[in-house]
Amino acid sequence: MNILTKWLRSFVPDIPVDDRQLAEDLTLRGIAVEGIHDLGPGNGHLFEMDITTNRVDAMNHYGVAREAATIYNLPLVPLDTALPAASPASQPFSVQIAPEAQNLCGRFTAQVLRNITIAPSTGQVAEFFALLGLKPISNAVDATNFVLQGMGHPNHAYDLDKLDGGIIVRLARKGERVKLLDGSERTLEPDDLVVADHSRAQGLAGVMGGWDSMITAETKNILVEAA
Amino acid sequence: MNEAIPQLLSYDEPSLDAAFATLAEEVRSEADSMRDAEAFRLRWLGRKQGRLKLISEAWLKSGPTDARKPLGIRFNQLKQQIEEVLTSVSLRIQKVLEGEERVDITLPGGVRAPGIPHPLLKTMNEIVAVFHHLGYSTALGPQVESDFYNFEALNFPPNHPARDTQDTLVLAGQQAKPSRDRLLMRTHTSPVQIRSMIASAPPIRIVVPGKVHRNDAADATHSPVFHQVEGLCVDTNITFSDLKGTLDHAMKALFGSSVKTRFFPSFFPFTEPSADVQISCIFCSGAGCRKCKQSGWIELLGCGMVDPTVFASVTEARRKLNPADDAYNPAKITGFAFGMGVERIAMVQHGISDIGHFYSGDMRFLEQFA
Numbered sequence: 001m002n003i004l005t006k007w008l009r010s011f012v013p014d015i016p017v018d019d020r021q022l023a024e025d026l027t028l029r030g031i032a033v034e035g036i037h038d039l040g041p042g043n044g045h046l047f048e049m050d051i052t053t054n055r056v057d058a059m060n061h062y063g064v065a066r067e068a069a070t071i072y073n074l075p076l077v078p079l080d081t082a083l084p085a086a087s088p089a090s091q092p093f094s095v096q097i098a099p100e101a102q103n104l105c106g107r108f109t110a111q112v113l114r115n116i117t118i119a120p121s122t123g124q125v126a127e128f129f130a131l132l133g134l135k136p137i138s139n140a141v142d143a144t145n146f147v148l149q150g151m152g153h154p155n156h157a158y159d160l161d162k163l164d165g166g167i168i169v170r171l172a173r174k175g176e177r178v179k180l181l182d183g184s185e186r187t188l189e190p191d192d193l194v195v196a197d198h199s200r201a202q203g204l205a206g207v208m209g210g211w212d213s214m215i216t217a218e219t220k221n222i223l224v225e226a227a
Numbered sequence: 228m229n230e231a232i233p234q235l236l237s238y239d240e241p242s243l244d245a246a247f248a249t250l251a252e253e254v255r256s257e258a259d260s261m262r263d264a265e266a267f268r269l270r271w272l273g274r275k276q277g278r279l280k281l282i283s284e285a286w287l288k289s290g291p292t293d294a295r296k297p298l299g300i301r302f303n304q305l306k307q308q309i310e311e312v313l314t315s316v317s318l319r320i321q322k323v324l325e326g327e328e329r330v331d332i333t334l335p336g337g338v339r340a341p342g343i344p345h346p347l348l349k350t351m352n353e354i355v356a357v358f359h360h361l362g363y364s365t366a367l368g369p370q371v372e373s374d375f376y377n378f379e380a381l382n383f384p385p386n387h388p389a390r391d392t393q394d395t396l397v398l399a400g401q402q403a404k405p406s407r408d409r410l411l412m413r414t415h416t417s418p419v420q421i422r423s424m425i426a427s428a429p430p431i432r433i434v435v436p437g438k439v440h441r442n443d444a445a446d447a448t449h450s451p452v453f454h455q456v457e458g459l460c461v462d463t464n465i466t467f468s469d470l471k472g473t474l475d476h477a478m479k480a481l482f483g484s485s486v487k488t489r490f491f492p493s494f495f496p497f498t499e500p501s502a503d504v505q506i507s508c509i510f511c512s513g514a515g516c517r518k519c520k521q522s523g524w525i526e527l528l529g530c531g532m533v534d535p536t537v538f539a540s541v542t543e544a545r546r547k548l549n550p551a552d553d554a555y556n557p558a559k560i561t562g563f564a565f566g567m568g569v570e571r572i573a574m575v576q577h578g579i580s581d582i583g584h585f586y587s588g589d590m591r592f593l594e595q596f597a
Contacts (some may be wrong), residue, residue: 023522030492032503035520048520052494052501053389 001051003064004131005148010067011077020044022068031058031067046131053123060152079151086111092167092222101215104193105169105205108227112160116140118219140215140222153226154206156195158213160221165198169205169227176201179211195225232285238294247301250282251366254309264317271309279306288407308422340502347454347585347597350437350573354456358434361473363458366433368419369400371438375407376418380540381497389496394442396451412440416457420533420564423459424541428554430462431562436569447581461533461555461562469499470530470563478506478527489514489524498531498564509575518578525575530565 005019015022021134023033023045035048038053049064060081097105104177121129121142129136132149138143140157147155172178172188177202179185186204188194194201195210203209205227215222235246254271261267271278273572283302284538287295355365368376383390385406393414401409419435435457443449460469475488486506493503508519515521535557545552554560570582577596579585584592 027522028489028491030494032491032493033522036522053392054494056388205378 001049001059002132003047004039004128005047006039006131007061007128008065008068009044011062012069012072012074013077014074015068015072017072019047023047025071026064026067029067029071031055031064043131057152060149062151069111082211083111093160096166096168098168100171101169101193104171105227107166108169110167110223110225110227112221113224114160114221115210116214116220116222118217138215138217138220144224147226155224156209157204157215157227158202158209158217158223158225159215160223161219162213163197163202163223164200167202167223167225168196168198170194170196172201178202178204180204180208181211181214182208183211195227235290237284238290238298240297243297243301249303250305251308254305254312258312261316262320262323262401264320267316269314272306272313279309288581307510314405340594343593343597345567345585345593346573346577348577349596350576351454351456351569353481354477354567354569354572355434355436357477358458361432361476363432363434363460366419366423366435367437368413368416368422368435370413370438371410372413372418373407374409374411376421377411377413377415379407379542380421380537380538381417382534382536384498387496389494396438396440396442413437413443415439415566416455417564417566419457420459420497421537421541421544423584424461424538424555425544429560429562432460432462433466434458445583447583450582450586452586453582455566456569457564457566459533459562459564461560463560465532465561465563467532467563470532470565473563474504474528474530476506482506482509482576490530493529493530493531495531497534497537499534501529501531504528504530504565510578527575528567528573530563532560533564 005022009015015033017025018091022035023036026047027033030052032052033047037046039046039049047064052143053061055063058067066076068074070089073150089112089136093110095110096106097108118138120126120218121136121139125142127138128149129142129144134145134149135213137145144157170193171190172192172194174188174190174209176188176194177185178188180203188201188204193205195203195205197213200212201210202213233246233249236242257270258267269277272280274280279302283298285467290298353468359365359490376392377395378393379385395507396412398410398412401411416435416437416439419433419437423431423433435455437455437457438452439455440452443451445451458473460473471488471490478486478488486509488507489505490502491505493501495501504527505524506515508516508523508525510516511523513523515523519525538555538560539555541555542552545554569584573579573585574582
């Protein structure tokens, strides 16, 4: 995966060394930087990371920042997790975790956003995506990927109006089919965990969202999931 | 030489005898002066324009039907005579040639290029030799492995994400078997560690050269089939210092005594702690260049102290044969293991930028290693 030093330094503003030395120090602590690419004045560097599977916690910008903060004994800027005040829904949206999935999905959180406008991303999201070489899709989709790149937490945005009833996290039925965001049609096994609505699977939990409920230019209401 | 077709005026027996005697005489007289056996054969026995063919056609066409049989018999006899003459002429010509064209012993001899070891084999043997000098012996294992040896005993549990890093090629038709018995192409030489430990008690010092397989698309640095050299040392009182000393020596032996090594934390399921080993870039001596991605260091191998979980898997397998076995009790013994890619080391040694050269069979490439 790739890490932007500009983004990284926004979490640990006072790192006392330059990017090259930072890469060296991270590498010697087991967060291996395999390559360093100069992104031009003011943009810092792009680190090509090779992070081993025992360090999943460091497979995102905040995780690498946490490591850097430890190396230089500096405070880590807390994440701003405050949400705008929400009004209670007139009809509550139902989210259930099926009994057989309790051990596989410890927590499922979601937020409904209504009357939104799908448009291209702007500001920091657009800037960081361009530097990382990620393809921007739309503000809603980019926001979920921004969280994934920044904090390492898988999350997903559904088109609320295309979901039937509510969300059920459950195990797939043998032979159940789901079309994923990459356009591939998958046949599932009974040990696959899916996020489903009341009629069918809408995505592979923690892996990839489903095609049928994906965000389009016409989307008006969305459900944002972090589980 | 007489090219005309002789006329046959009469078809009675004495005339035929005389005519064929004339022809036989003609053959013998030409043979005496003939220098080229092939020209002689063509002139007389050629399938289309041979003299025998032309004469037999002319005589058979102009003769009466009942003369065909005696004519045929005589032509066959004449053919045999010509063939006998031809054999003796060839022998005579050969003798003449041998007399004239002697071997010129002052000419340089014909040079046949001697075979050489493939550059990969050469590098592999060099690496193995370094460890042989340290008292290691070679161990080998099969390329088709079971899931148990390639993964499970090496602390890759089923469905563990670390398996994803191995891009495994599995054999077809294995689904009916229990997971640990399923066959696959080994993705590293590490299964030989398990095989060796199950087969014999410590102390162990082995070096394992071999071919491994991964489902990687071929590019400048990847090949679906490549080579590794693995090492394993298990004994009482083996420490990380032993590992560092051993590998530092090996890198200096392979790349020259000015090479520096450094170890930094890494992760392999079968070693804890694990480390990656880098050597100072031999192209820029650490200043930073394209070859070392501007870092000054080249990553060459992985290593670590054998994870106690691996000893537990080995003990479990050994106890199937001897329930009291305690040879690999992690409280009493420790060990280290390391593994390196032969292609990678050969590429660094010779400054080769594309791994594909090793498999192309291009003589212009291979001859440089003679």
